[in-house]
Amino acid sequence: MIQTITGDTEFIESLRGKKATLLLALSNTKTANIQGIESVSQNQLIPTITSEFICTGQIKSLNINPQKLSKATHITRKVHTKTPFGRIELLDLGLETKPKLNYFTLHNFDITMSQSIAKGADIDAQVIFEKGINFGQTYQCKDEYIILGESIPSGTLTAMATSLALRYKNKEAFQSSSSNAVEESVLKLALSHINDKDELFTILGKVSDNTLIFNAGFILGLNNSIPIILAGDTHMASLLLIINRILKLMGGMMETSNLALCTSKCVVEDNHSDIKSIIQTPLFTINSYYVDSSLKDSISQETTVSGAAMMYSILNGLDLKNLS
């Protein structure tokens, strides 16, 4: 049920039976405040309440019926109750509202919410990147591998802007089915701030988001020392595009045998995007997978980590029908 996108199955098989730490990278960008960008009201609270629910089964920061959370979030929570992660830790990469959690590790990096990319995100990308590098170099994982999930409203748009600004010609690889005229105009405005002579981190500071920049540093800082699975969709995959440019800038290569990506079937089969082409763009190669679940009401969203979460359950002996 775990299918290969790129590479082969041995990497994922080597993790069978092992406990993982779920790291949830959470941030906000004011891009999501633009009317027409996000449909859910209080959308900026999504990373906050999603992480609260995955950790505890309850929402604390908003009076809302948990049923309104995405199916992907519910699946991830269910995975944690059936085949628990070793622990869940949160990375605050510029949240507007911190989760109301006292017993879960919330890593704080003094990062603030970024501006809308429509007028320039105003991120000190070099600083955020170095915070990520430092975290990767010093992080002591208490389990055998890391699953890196994320939640950032408007992430698809910042990922697309980042990729285009970095001169990848792959707009169609990100084109989600929900894209609309407002998003198009925001994208155009974002790219209009980029000058030909802008350096890499200047570009990222204008059009990207804290999560992508920090996680690029985090991956490089880990330096292949522990298996890590990127859990997500095209936003998460675009991290690889940033790392690719950073490696080019530094004239270096990166050992990637411990780096993988896992997503869900609906992402791989989405006619409006092409995650495989994103994964195959960098000079380095990674193993990547998706979970071919036969759950009824197949998941229509991959807002957080449900593909990798289902994979984790499979690797720990659960029949996926027990998740439905």
Add this chain to the structure above:
Amino acid sequence: MIQTITGDTEFIESLRGKKATLLLALSNTKTANIQGIESVSQNQLIPTITSEFICTGQIKSLNINPQKLSKATHITRKVHTKTPFGRIELLDLGLETKPKLNYFTLHNFDITMSQSIAKGADIDAQVIFEKGINFGQTYQCKDEYIILGESIPSGTLTAMATSLALRYKNKEAFQSSSSNAVEESVLKLALSHINDKDELFTILGKVSDNTLIFNAGFILGLNNSIPIILAGDTHMASLLLIINRILKLMGGMMETSNLALCTSKCVVEDNHSDIKSIIQTPLFTINSYYVDSSLKDSISQETTVSGAAMMYSILNGLDLKNLS
């Protein structure tokens, strides 16, 4: 299925997926030798054979059908076979008969069985307490948290005597349905030895038991350094009453964010006792829980650790119906 008595669910959620060390505090008091106090013959062997059975699935120190052990003991054993504890270690706090176990750590503290509280328990409470403090300060847990269970015949009676002697007016909180005339007279005799000018440890030495005194020291010695779940009924809860008096005596407070209690539904719903009022009596607060199992033949006894054991199973992904 894990329900809150006091506090909220986040503490227990933070332990999901983590392995615990089960520490079994075992002792005897001659109080249980008094005819009419305990119904089971060879009742002083209960801590010995219970711990043997939980550890190995066999009874070694008595020729008895394991079915005669309490349902709670069987559930705890089943939990250990389905979702194993990281390890089980035993604390010999004055056992008449040591368990016949060679491969399980049996912590020895040179503590002897206490006398009947009817004539004065004759415990050097200061010494036992300091042994507990020392153990808490030096104990290296090899798992992520501790579940502290206990077994001591006549424990409810010594707990009740301890609470009343410490001038809590809460006899009804301990009044088990099985209390009888003999117990009443033992209680009266026990309290008759207390003088108005007796200091705290003098009182404890007369009417309490090794387990309560040692564990009070153990908790204070741990000093909130690792999550610990008190697994038990009103006897275990009365530990909090002792700690409360010790803190008052020392003029200090204790950080209790890592201290919790877990019991089973039958204890919470018992019309003849009130564990919640005991938990809420001290000046400090803790999180406390019970497991709302829907097991048929609901458990009629909480002699050891079955509530917390069921909780441990839930936190490690087991459906409770697999325990019945």
